[in-house]
Amino acid sequence: MNAMTLSPVTKPERSGSPGNDLPDYRERRAFEEFERAERRRANLAQQSATVNSAELRIRAWEKAHQLRVPVDPLHPVLDAIAAATRLTLAEVQEEQRRRSAPRIPVAV
Numbered sequence: 342m343n344a345m346t347l348s349p350v351t352k353p354e355r356s357g358s359p360g361n362d363l364p365d366y367r368e369r370r371a372f373e374e375f376e377r378a379e380r381r382r383a384n385l386a387q388q389s390a391t392v393n394s395a396e397l398r399i400r401a402w403e404k405a406h407q408l409r410v411p412v413d414p415l416h417p418v419l420d421a422i423a424a425a426t427r428l429t430l431a432e433v434q435e436e437q438r439r440r441s442a443p444r445i446p447v448a449v
Contacts, residue, residue, distance in 0.1 A: 381405070389427045395436050398426040410437060 387393060388401035402425055403409055411418060414434045423430045 388425060391427065395426070395428050395432045396439075398428060399433065399436050402426050410440075412437065412441060414438075 384401055384405045388398050388405060390398070393401070399410055399422065402422055410422060410433070414437055419430055419433050419437075422428075423433045426433070
């Protein structure tokens, strides 16, 4: 049986013999897991990258957790969002205010 090795920076190697679906299945699963981990790593990097705006960092946090930032400016999860995005609580609350501000339609 061929052994597959995974590391955080290398893709799984493809191996196996024709006619044996088990190695193909294992390789496919390992590759899918590798891709999921890479997407997660990239998303985590986006949510804390200081070159990104507060809006982009918060959107990355929302995507990673599949949640929306709560509307309540005193919600306890805001501290966790601030820590994960390397923003201050005030910056997270400012993004909340910006999102809840009424949008003025632009005349065309």
